[in-house]
Amino acid sequence: MWFDTLEEIIRIIVVGTAAYVDLILVLRISGKRTLAKLNAFDFVVTVALGSTLATIVLSGDVSWAEGATALVLLAALQFIAAFVSSRIPGARDALTAAPTLLLEDGAIVEPALRAQRVSRAEVMQAVRSTGLGDLSRVAAVVLETNGSLSVIPADARGDGSSLADVRGRGAAEDA
Incomplete structure (x- = not known):
């Protein structure tokens, strides 16, 4: 059967449109952070928003x-979590993963690769994508909190202050 009743189709169109407009308004009010590059917490909120929208549209219950209300609640909780994590020491560590050093001064940090389930090939691909062909020209490759890989060329390392919060600094020397 193509559909049960015309009223259900009309309900989906009307409620779906209203819920979509609500979601857009909630996202605009909650700010760019809600859909920024995703760490695990942001990803969960984004999936929950999509699931909530689908439930609103498809469930007559x-x-x-x-x-x-559910959309506003999810956005508000994400806003509160972002606010708390940016202002209370230690809260960020509880809500998001720390960035992890995967390569330091041209040397792969094997324990970090295993712990983060990242292959050598993925690190090499990240290095190649920056146009570098020699690992000795790489100061660091960092697995960021959102899952992306950042590559810092050796000639751009400077004092290394951007690596201050990265887990595993000095690991290549310890290995």
Whole structure:
């Protein structure tokens, strides 16, 4: 059967449109952080927003007002978590993973690769994508909190202050 009743189709169109507009408003009000490059916490919130929108649109058991409240609640909780993690020491560590050093001064940090489940090939690809062909010209490759790999060429390292919060600094020397 193509559909049960015309009223259900009309409900989906009306409530879906209203819920979509609500989601856009919530995202605009909550700011860029809600859809920024995703760390694990941001990813969960984004998936929950999508799931909530789908439930509002497709479930006749959930009213538009309940769904809109859920969207606002998720955005508010994400805003609170971001606010707390940026102002309270230690809160960021509880909500997000720390960046991890995977390569230091041209040397792969094997224990970090194993712990983070990253292959040597992925590190090499990140280095190649920056146009470098020689690992000795790389000061660091960092697995960031959002899962991306940052490559710092040796000639751009400077005092290394951007690596201050990276887990595993000095690991190549210890290995």
